[in-house]
Amino acid sequence: MAFQIPRGTQDILPSESSKWQYVEQIARELCRRYNYKEIRTPIFEHTELFLRGVGDTTDIVQKEMYTFTDRGGRSITLRPEGTAAVVRSFVENKMYGDPNQPVKLYYLGPMFRYERPQSGRFRQFVQFGVEAIGSNDPAIDAEVIALAMDLYRSLGLKKIKLVINSLGDISSRKAHREALIAHFKGRIHEFCEDCQVRLENNPLRILDCKKDREHELMKTAPSILDYLNEESRAYFEQVKSYLNKLGIPFEVDPRLVRGLDYYNHTAFEIMSEAEGFGAITTLCGGGRYNGLVQEIGGPETPGVGFALSIERLLAALAAEGIALPIEEGIDCYVVALGEEAKKEAVPLVYALRNEGISVEKDYQDRKVKAQFKAADRLQAKYVIIVGEDELARNVANVKNMQTGEQVEVALSELTTYMKKVCKGEY
RNA sequence: GCGGCUAUGGCGAAGUGGUUAACGCACCAGAUUGUGGCUCUGGCAUGCGUGGGUUCGAUUCCCACUAGUCGCCCCA
Known part of the structure; x- marks a missing residue:
């Protein structure tokens, strides 16, 4: 064979592309109803944006970025996720001055991560995501979650589960982090190598470890929910209350941790529970990122959003045996x-x-x-x-x-x- | 980045260290000289992922590479 497609990428052939078009059309229609407007940012950005926006201790930045030097000697990176670029554009175009607040945006396009491909994981994949920037109302957290759930539900998915957590604000996170370190430090040598590293970098992740799940210290570890300050706790309560009002079932998982540095307060994931779906069950991940706009150089502005993969959405549909109503024949x-x-x-x-x-x-x-x-x-x-x-x-x-x-x-x-x-x- | 499994025609899939590489589906042609979905007949891989090696000889044995797939880490 003369040429092969690059590893971890895929051709979407005519027999599949109609499904993509259908799903994308539903997503756009939902955004119209929720009044989110499309934003199209470049597929590559200055590398520095992701170092700052995503966080330079994250796996994405440390080992997954497609980075190269262009002919002008600039370090360029193919976007590994959407939020950093959207926030960059928000700041650069001074959308914080827009009279319509919060600014509600959506994007739909390819993202790139240099990872070993497996079921549900690609080097180029398509994300649909929304960002609501400029509001601190817990109702907007609920709206964002509702939009994601609506997409799955309107396509017919039944076996999905919404999991939420609160990471609290900066001071809550800090207090919890210190409690975790104190809890594990004396006996960290009893844990796996990864966990020993995590103690330094991100002790929150120890709670998520699969190998040491049964360790007695795991069961007695301090929960983030016990370290939320009054304000953070109240915020979380309101988000949950809105979800209840909307009739959206959810589970609270105090061990839910998101991979990107910018999250605080609300964190959520939507997972497939279909049998035989594979090891990676996360369909959608999102949360609140109140410090990010400032981090990128804008005024202090809160934000909340999610990103989901169309590949995984289609895989979930297949796993549940759902056929999309697509017109195939010609007249x-x-x-x-x-x-x-x-x-x-x-x-x-x-x-x-x-x-x-x-x-x-x-x-x-x-x-x-x-x-x-x-x-x-x-x-x-x-x-x-x-x-x-x-x-x-x-x-x-x-x-x-x-x-x-x-x-x-x-x-x-x-x-x-x-x-x-x-x-x-x- | 690490590990398991795999790699034969458009697709699925047998197979052997030695002259012609089963079969099924699909496709094309004919039976049916202007009418589809059924049936029958025929056609369709100078080639067995790529590159080396072992051998008198390799698709079959060994190595490397590439890719797929599943899992670990982590994520969408």
Whole structure:
């Protein structure tokens, strides 16, 4: 094989792309209802943006970025996630001055992470995400979560679970962090190597460890929820209360930790519970990032959002055996017989297409039988047959492929007739 | 970054250290000289991921690489 697709990337072939279009269309429609407007930022940014925005201790920055030097000597990185770039644009375009606050944005496009591919993980993948920047109302956290859940529900997914947690504000996080270090420090040598490193970098992650799950210190470890200060606790209570009002079921998991540095207060994940879905069950991750806008150089501005992968969404649909309502077939196939008819078929097809009818014809010089087989394969609703006989009499035969019924129609009436039968127009 | 498994035609899938690489689906043609979905007949891999090595000889044995796949870490 001469050339191969780069590792961890995929071609979305015609048989799949209609599903993508369908899902994307539903996502855009939801954003219209929720009044989130699309923002399109570049696929690459200055590397520095992600170091600052995502956090230079995160796995994404430490080992997963596609970084290169451009011809001008700048360090450029293919975006590994969407939020940093959206916030950059928010600040750069001074959207904090927009009279419509909060600023509600969505994006849909490819992200890049240099990782070992596996089920549900790619080096290029497509994220749909929203960001609501400029409001500290817990109702907007609930709105963002509701939008994500709406997308899954409207596509028919049933086996999904919403998990939420609160990471608290800066002072709550700090108090909890110190409590965790104090809790584990004396006996950290009893834990796995990863956990020993985590104690320094991000002690919160120890709670998430799969290997040491059964260790007695795990069960007695301080929960973040016990370290939330009054304000953080009240905020979390309100978010939960709004979710209840919206009838959105959720689970609180005090061990839910998100991978990016910028999160505080609300953190959530939506996971698939479908059997055989694979090891990676996270469909969507999001949360609040109140310090990020300032970190990127803007005024102190709160924000909340989520990102979800279309690949995983489609995988979840497949795992639940859900077929999307996608129209596959074409309206009409023109079968031409004989040299003269073949020439006449070209303008006929053109005229029908101009009327909004989807039409195909033969370009392989196939026999009649094979042309019908092609029409059948394309799931054509109707076949128009034009041959020497018909041409001589200025008519065409129109066959309904479902019923097998065939009628003769004058060429002058043909487009009108086809519009009527294909589109119900008169 | 680490580990398991895998790599044969458009797809699925057998197979052997030695002259012609099963079979199924799909596709094409004919039976049916102007009509699909059924049936029958025929056609369809100078090639067995790539590159080395062992051997008189390798698709089959060994190594490396590449890719897929599943898992670990972590994430969407």
